[in-house]
Amino acid sequence: MRKRFIVAIIVSLVVVLPMSFVVGAIAVAQRFGIASPLSYRSLDYDVRVVGNGDLEVTQTIDVRMTERKDDNGKVRPWKQLYQQYRLKSSNLTGISDISVKNITEGIDYEESAKSAIPDVYSDSEWNAEQANHWYIAKVNGGATTSYEVGDGEVSLPQGVQGDDEQTVELGWNIPATASADSMRFRIRFTMHDVATAWDDVATFQWEPFGKENQVPIGTVTGTVRFPAGVGKTDSWAWLHTERESTTTRTAGGGLEFTVHDVRSGDYLDLVAAYDVHKTRNIARTRSGDRLDALKHSEDEQRRQWEENKRNAARARLIYWTITLIMGVILCAWAIIAVVSSHLRSRYRGPIEYWRDKPSASPAAAARLIGIVDHGKGGGGGRAPAMSRSNRELTATMLSLAVKKAIAIFPGPASMYYGIDLSEAAPASLSRFVAADPGRRRAAGTTSTIVVMPQSIDRIPNTTQMGLTQSENALLDLLIVISQRVGCPVFDLNQMREACRDWKDGYIELGRFTDACDTEYRRLGASKSVSWQWILSGVLAAVLGFVTLLANAIIGYSAVGLLLGLPALTIGLFCSMTGATHVITRQGQETAGQCLGLKRYMEDFSDFTDRGAADLALWDWYMVYAAAFGISDKVKRELAKAYPEVTDPEWLDRNASDSTFYWDYRADRWRDERYDEPHGTMRVGGVSVGSGPVQAFGGGFHGIGPNAVQNGGGPGFGLGDLGSQLSAGMSDITSTIHEAAPVSSDSGSDWSSSSSGSFSGGGFGGSSGGSGGGSFGGR
The missing domain is CATH 2.60.40.1730 (tricorn interacting facor f3 domain)
Structure with missing residues (x-):
């Protein structure tokens, strides 16, 4: 949010200062003949x-x-x-x-x-x-x-x-x-x-x-x-x-x-x-x-001149007054709309921390946190589109892994040739990878996705798996990709190759994005209010610009600057700084759960009353950490709270069936570290947050013949101002005097x-x- 305010200020100054300079130049040219x-x-x-x-x-x-x-x-x-x-x-x-x-x-x-x-x-x-x-x-x-x-x-x-x-x-x-x-x-x-x-x-x-x-x-x-x-x-x-x-x-x-x-x-x-x-x-x-006739003629000319000036001055005063009133109204509307949007986009309930799963799906939570979280990394109501889509996709894919609809393993699919990954024990696979330096290095280069048999023929199992609309849509997309690859087991490199010439792929990807949109709308947690501050800000800016231009043309540039410049500046600033969505009354509870869970995971190591239930929920914590864009921090918090997760033997005995197993288990294999982008989730030693998104053609920009080009990388100033202002003030005061009866x-x-x-x-x-x-x- 702070960044948007800074950008708005810079844009406003970039627009307003040159415009003021031009108006000032017009005024000086008109008044002093510089042109x-x-x-x-x-x-x-x-x-x-x-x-x-x-x-x-x-x-x-x-x-x-x-x-x-x-x-x-x-x-x-x-x-x-x-x-x-x-x-x-x-x-x-x-x-x-x-x-x-x-x-x-x-x-x-x-x-x-x-x-x-x-x-x-x-x-x-x-x-x-x-x-x-x-x-x-x-x-x-x-x-x-x-x-x-x-x-x-x-x-x-x-x-x-x-x-x-x-x-x-x-x-x-x-x-x-x-x-x-x-x-x-x-x-x-x-x-x-x-x-x-x-x-x-x-x-x-x-x-x-x-x-x-x-x-x-x-x-x-x-x-x-x-x-x-x-x-x-x-x-x-x-x-x-x-x-x-x-x-x-x-x-x-x-x-x-x-x-x-x-x-x-x-x-x-x-x-x-x-x-x-x-x-x-x-x-x-x-x-x-001649004298009397001359006096009469001059008197009549003077009377007519004064009357014309008076009428023109009154018209100018009426125009200036209307402009001032409209400017105040529009600027007040824009400011109130911006402030109100930010206040209403905040969570106002009693929840400080939340330890359970929120009532929102991972995809919906990824979108909602961007609205309600105004802290560091929060969207302030306007999270970047790519960041949000990345988090939605990553969190939904991890959710499918937690629900056993898919499985994710480190390394390329060729590394597991001859192994039935749908039945393989993770601890055994871990020892298989660890036994060979080449496999350990390969584990950090990409990730392998396994579409589980019950997912391919999941009609009788849909209720049992409890998939949400967005999870169903993503699973459908993975199944279609597996058909293009020719196998339900494929790595991210194979996925990219399969998507390279897939001209209709954007339709399948669109089903996932549409499902996320529908799922979020049904949640009813927020509503759009951007039209209020955009409309009021644009109207104020247009009024300010027209006021500047019109008064410069009729020779009252100083008035144009006094009346138009504030409206133009405030309008431009407000049209870029409001929150696009606000939290509805029914969305307050869900927003509190998401924000409370984010705080709880970020502060997890500070709690002394943690229990076994926390660790049991940790698979879901990892899912929502990806949705909130705090995966790296949450991983560190878990390691501080439970140092045993860094022990391979403890992981093999107690957590081999968890989603976060491969993340900690692979740390011992990797010969070199990658700097992960903020908000990615590493599973199997690679970044889930970047791999699938890049494989899908750089996020939600569509799958087509050029999609692979978006991928790559590992897997988972004028004149005398004083004279000008003085002359401008003289214009204003003379207009007021001329308008008087x-x-x-x-x-x-x-x-x-x-x-x-x-x-x-x-x-x-x-x-x-x-x-x-x-x-x-x-």
Whole structure:
């Protein structure tokens, strides 16, 4: 049982730890963009809103580039980084005043007279001719390899109206770099005609990056300063993002924002309005007032966003709660089923020792002891199949010998040529063997089985012999084998030869195993309960796995680990550790007899009140010792209690008719000792437990053309864990807060935060503002 618990722990860890590692990797990849070869660790914006409606933008970028390879497996270095923007007459007409600096190297990049395609340059040529330069160009037809290079700026043609677009690319060439964990740049440029002047306010919607951006960003921060004279009371702003964010006002009325965990396809839009009287010469103008309509629009977007988040958060909480309750129920069921199965598989009666034969047949006792005995060598409810079949077969064969249905002698059958073994006196045979050194050596190589005449024609003698169903089935099998050998006297080597090409032998062997099964079922000593802990354990493990996977997919890996990992671990462990059978009420007495007899035989030499009756029962003790798998120990116990059994002369006079006679008598003949497998019974100087089983094709695996091949031998770890856990806990707490109902008295009410005060964080909503930036690298 202890071994099974250790195996269960090892298997559970082997399954759970790699799965946890994979889920953690998914979480880190989702949160920090590790799966992307190019990512921004951080992106900081410092923006000044110019009175004429332009934006002066300064970016500080921390870029991470991982190693990549081409189709031939060769490292393909990074040479060019870029940002693309959309020029539109309705919100951005041009970009100028560009400068690029490599902060890491302290190098100011120079403007390039032309664009360059990285793949046509070798690394050395690129570093010599193109590195440390920047360019601004128009992208023709969406192509990434053909540009119209501007003279330090790009703009829409004069007089363009409507929403005609032109994609432009601001790029900078870096030295050929296989990978870089961090490379920092500062980029400055002016975005023209971003703002629109209305009668009451000037407004703009700036989009630093849009949905087309595929570069993940760890953290985005920004500071926006309005024109001189604009403060908190005459400016309003809203941040549109679907990621966790914070928004605040500076002391001078400016805006500050932080956005975490920007993923591919995310957008960021800043909507702002400020007193139009603090502006000058804005090129784009519209008539009418705009502020009230803008507030109403933003309020509605905020309300809808909060409602959607609230509904999604409530759905997640309901799902998590149901998962938690189901996990607790299934794990409790599995644990209770395992503990209960082991408790109910124990004998709970008063019998400590039992000196008589149990009420179970030897085959049934071999099976029952594997359930009830939880000590050393006990099965704990799940004895190995081969061990149990070995014990059933050995004990049943010895029982046939005790009941005189068969006889077992040491050595090959050829050694007894001319001797009628069905009538021979064991003491005479012993002297016959002992008289010749060759026969003594041969006695330890195999065993001879004699099917007694009364067994071959046993119909009138069945009741007299008192054979059980399993004993009858085994005797039938031995008779069929004797017919294949052609003689009722045969040794184990002859048995193996007879079984070598016996294609239908498994049918005869199956009759014995079926008889053992039927005999045990009729005993009614135990019942199977394995379905309880297997079913509950498997259900708990499946629930844990699904919880891990589902939460990882929706971006809540930390929740998946917290809810799914315990259920998966407990379920796997419990599905492997329960007892398959428990002792029934009617089986308690029989179980007590078997367990008590096993204890009595193991402690036999300690008893001082032994009598002649004990020795008279010793043939049956040897039978049940084989059934219990303690033959070697019992043999030693008998020798300690009765030293005379080691005296050949005493054996010849007093025990020549016993089954254990040949075991002790042959000890004096053997020239060398064999290490016997645990649980075998040596009769005639050889192991009964291994010989017949091997002769039958390696136990209950069937008799067939390959059976003899089974015989032989003598006869008878990722990322920043702290950050990951912190982010995961943030997901959980934010979900709980999002699911809470809105209170009209709350200071964080959406109506107050979306009124333009720029507090309470960002929210999802409209996108597509000025710029629509997308980032990349080549």
